[in-house]
Amino acid sequence: MISEFLAFDSTKCTGCGACIVTCPIKAIKPGPNKIYIDSQRCNLCFDCIDICPKNAILLNHKQHIEIKEHFNIMENVS
Ligand code: SF4
Numbered sequence: 035m036i037s038e039f040l041a042f043d044s045t046k047c048t049g050c051g052a053c054i055v056t057c058p059i060k061a062i063k064p065g066p067n068k069i070y071i072d073s074q075r076c077n078l079c080f081d082c083i084d085i086c087p088k089n090a091i092l093l094n095h096k097q098h099i100e101i102k103e104h105f106n107i108m109e110n111v112s
């Protein structure tokens with residue numbers, strides 16, 4: 035886990051660098067564990083999750099559930 039919102043699986047990561055190029059605020063850099071994500075800078079756009087061909091960057095499971103519940107509530111309201 036790299037933050038309360040994002041999780042990173044280094045065993046899936048190939049170090050391709052796509053997420054580094056894609057991050058709009060340069061919060062991802064090469065690191066000793068293939069990449070390093072600066073969770074203090076991350077603005078949670080989730081572009082890195084979308085671009086990663088190996089699904090190595092994931093939404094933190096707990097947050098995923100909370101977001102899904104949020105949208106389920108919103109769907110039921112509208
Ligand atoms: S979620 Fe967005 S801002 Fe955060 S590290 Fe990924 S691409 Fe960068």
Ligand code: SF4
Pocket residue numbers: 046047048049050051052053054068069085086087088089090091
């Ligand atoms: S896009 Fe995915 S596989 Fe490529 S460096 Fe980033 S986390 Fe690793």
